[in-house]
Amino acid sequence: MGHFFLKKYSASIGVGLLLLLIGGNVFFGTIRDFLSQTSLPIQLFLWQSGASVSRFSEGLLYPSALSKETQDLRNEQTLLLSELLTLRDIKREHEQLLEAIDLGMFEEFTLQNVKMVGVVPGGDAIIIGWGREDGARPDMVVVTSGNVFVGIIKEVFAQTSLVFLSSHQQFSLSARVAEKNAIGVVQGRGRGQVSIEFLPPDAFIEVGDIVVTNETKGAFPSNLLVGVVEETERVSVESFQRSRIRSLFSPHWSELLFIVME
Amino acid sequence: MVKASAITIGLLYVAFLIQSSFFIHFPIFGVTPNLVLLGVLGISVFVSEKSPLDIIAAIAGGTILDIFSSSFFGYWIGILLVLVLIMRFFIRKYVRFSPFIFS
Numbered sequence: 001m002g003h004f005f006l007k008k009y010s011a012s013i014g015v016g017l018l019l020l021l022i023g024g025n026v027f028f029g030t031i032r033d034f035l036s037q038t039s040l041p042i043q044l045f046l047w048q049s050g051a052s053v054s055r056f057s058e059g060l061l062y063p064s065a066l067s068k069e070t071q072d073l074r075n076e077q078t079l080l081l082s083e084l085l086t087l088r089d090i091k092r093e094h095e096q097l098l099e100a101i102d103l104g105m106f107e108e109f110t111l112q113n114v115k116m117v118g119v120v121p122g123g124d125a126i127i128i129g130w131g132r133e134d135g136a137r138p139d140m141v142v143v144t145s146g147n148v149f150v151g152i153i154k155e156v157f158a159q160t161s162l163v164f165l166s167s168h169q170q171f172s173l174s175a176r177v178a179e180k181n182a183i184g185v186v187q188g189r190g191r192g193q194v195s196i197e198f199l200p201p202d203a204f205i206e207v208g209d210i211v212v213t214n215e216t217k218g219a220f221p222s223n224l225l226v227g228v229v230e231e232t233e234r235v236s237v238e239s240f241q242r243s244r245i246r247s248l249f250s251p252h253w254s255e256l257l258f259i260v261m262e
Numbered sequence: 263m264v265k266a267s268a269i270t271i272g273l274l275y276v277a278f279l280i281q282s283s284f285f286i287h288f289p290i291f292g293v294t295p296n297l298v299l300l301g302v303l304g305i306s307v308f309v310s311e312k313s314p315l316d317i318i319a320a321i322a323g324g325t326i327l328d329i330f331s332s333s334f335f336g337y338w339i340g341i342l343l344v345l346v347l348i349m350r351f352f353i354r355k356y357v358r359f360s361p362f363i364f365s
Contacts, residue, residue, distance in 0.1 A: 001280045004278060009317070010306075010316040011333055013314060013317055013321075016321070017339075019319060020321065020339075021335070021336050021339070022326070024325065024335045025335050025336075025337070028329075032329055032330075035329055035330075036330075039279060042279055043279060043282070043283040046280060046283035046284040047283045047286075049284060050284040050285070050286065050287035050288070053286060053287070054287035110330070117283060118279075118283045118286070118330070119282055119283075119286045119294070120282065120284035120330055120332055120333070121281075121282075121296055121298075121327055121330075121338070123294065123334075125316050125331070125332040126334070127282070127330070149348075153331075154332065162332060164332065168332065187269065192292070196352065219348075231287055235319075236295060251286060252286060252287060252289055
């Protein structure tokens, strides 16, 4: 009796499932194009509503935490202002040096602003409202306004694109620990986890070190902020080092992103 | 059955849109609930043993998740179907509902 449904429906469910899997794989692109086109306005509306409700409820639910955060930010701003003054001096000296050795200007990239419309299950990829019709192509780089590396466009649909974040398991990228000038490979571990692998054994990596991009090919700017070292691991003196890093990008906070154009 | 299936598919689609674009702003301990998964499991708990609605919900929910996710087509369909069959097994073996409800 317990398997009654299986006797009655098993053949039709089995055939339907088989057809779905075959049809789904053959017409995957078309189905995705159609659904991404139809759901884009709803996703945009839901994303904006969610962001507004989230901002409102945060202030309502945690007023004391908000005032503490404001105070912390004020303190941080003062520190940053003094650092900015120092950096301006260094920049001036650097420009003078560049002029002196005639290296020319750094290559500049144009940016295209895009809106984020969704996060895929697992949280290691996001959907942006900018697709093939707008000029999106696979392997384009996505950043935030603060030069934080977001990810790389992997799949392009009619009006949306799928962006793999640095935590995606299929993600790897040449990167550098900025202060130590140690080059390694940023590798996604899934479920929001990111690590930097193959760091030289003699590099002294510390918690809090900043990891930046190190790619030089095509439209891939170097020195984009990837994350901060959270934990270091050294298996033996001879082997490469590995460090777990915390990505500086979180899909929960961001709304407006930028595509790096050639 | 066709009407119930159509409503279920529609609700799962709406659940996915809410999950991926609205609830992402309200993570609980850094995690956003998978509404499609919860919906399919909910259906498998409350639907009659003789009805194939939970299987249809698993296939439809899996298809929606597969279409929008970065994994290969069939990944979520497989996961949800296995979960529904496990739920069916456990409910049939260890749970007994009152004969006056869920007829």
